């Protein structure tokens with residue numbers, strides 16, 4: 001409840017700053033929309049093949065806001081964010097997230113080739129079909145980047161992520177380190193490669209009894225999203241994610257994107273992997 | 286403009302007829318530009334340098350590189366050394382135009398409308414324009430030491446007009462030209478020769494994209 005109130009205050013605060021900023025400094029409007037179909041072959045984060053469940057999900061995301069220059073090299077971007085996602089099989093994960101993001105980008109120099117540092121923070125509230133997962137979420141971090149040649153842009157980032165649930169079982173905090181490279185084959189086709197290191201709490205579903213997981217957990221509880229006999233285990237683990245993406249521009253404001261992610265999570269003897277495929281259409285005006 | 290132009294043409298014709306002096310003949314030459322695969326090349330600049338090295342000084346003409354729909358217009362411009370260029374912003378957002386090119390370094394910080402002072406391009410060379418707000422915005426101004434120039438259209442064709450008779454080196458330049466240091470050159474004698482053709486070795490297009498990407502927010 002406290003988190004909810006805080007999220008509302010953050011959202012109202014950001015909206016007020018956004019309004020004030022757009023009135024005093026002229027800038028550009030941000031209107032980014034995305035429609036996505038994705039497939040996750042291990043939506044249950046299970047280590048045993050027999051427990052593992054896969055699912056498709058459909059999502060619509062929107063970021064609407066403003067960006068403007070506070071100084072010659074300093075840009076402020078403020079957006080209101082919304083996400084709605086529905087799963088074909090496991091509807092407990094269906095959710096709507098409403099939030100806001102603020103970021104400040106400082107460029108060392110002018111133009112596309114100049115290196116930059118960006119700090120950003122976002123907050124939101126997620127409402128799940130399964131009430132246990134409802135809660136506020138926050139993310140804050142820093143990204144540094146540089147376009148090294150016309151065709152190649154590199155970025156590195158650190159983020160702290162805090163996802164809250166209405167019960168302790170669904171609370172997850174993590175530290176993330178990521179690096180990415182984007183290569184422009186042409187003005188229309190872009191290929192990206194990225195790696196992410198995540199250290200923090202995860203939720204893994206497995207059928208009882210699992211005495212081998214019990215000593216590792218922060219908390220656990222019976223959750224029947226995947227059927228009777230399943231237990232959700234919240235424990236700290238390290239996740240390595242490798243991602244490969246291809247983005248094809250259709251027009252100057254519309255693109256189709258394909259992304260593949262391989263995720264590998266481990267803690268002591270426990271290991272699970274996931275393969276995620278995402279196909280999305282993006283529009284930006 | 287049209288009656289004035291036809292009057293000058295008449296005058297030129299009259300002169301030709303009366304004098305028949307070869308040096309007074311205003312010649313023209315048609316140039317076609319193709320890439321190594323034979324496809325027509327647009328946005329190629331064609332310019333004629335008199336072999337004597339003597340070209341008349343820059344005429345006072347209004348040259349503009351506009352910003353419209355968050356793009357520069359035109360993509361390629363050509364001006365004679367010493368020309369002044371205005372950068373009117375026709376968008377309802379501000380732009381921050383800059384150039385790091387040795388031929389002309391300048392910056393027009395965040396502005397709307399038309400800046401009062403034009404930018405004078407006083408050295409020959411390639412000037413690459415960018416916008417610090419919209420990274421995909423790019424355009425080129427080629428500064429040449431001659432008043433005889435043209436830019437090719439989609440058909441790869443351009444016409445150089447009103448050149449006094451004599452020998453010229455005609456050069457062809459394009460933003461994607463592989464050898465930027467030495468644009469291809471051809472010697473022509475006017476009015477004996479009425480057309481010429483260039484085949485350019487071009488790099489693939491690598492303009493920064495404006496379309497949204499899946500990874501990274503690009504301009505944000």
Ligand SMILES: [Cu+2]
Pocket residue numbers: 355379380381416417418419422
């Ligand atoms: Cu701009």
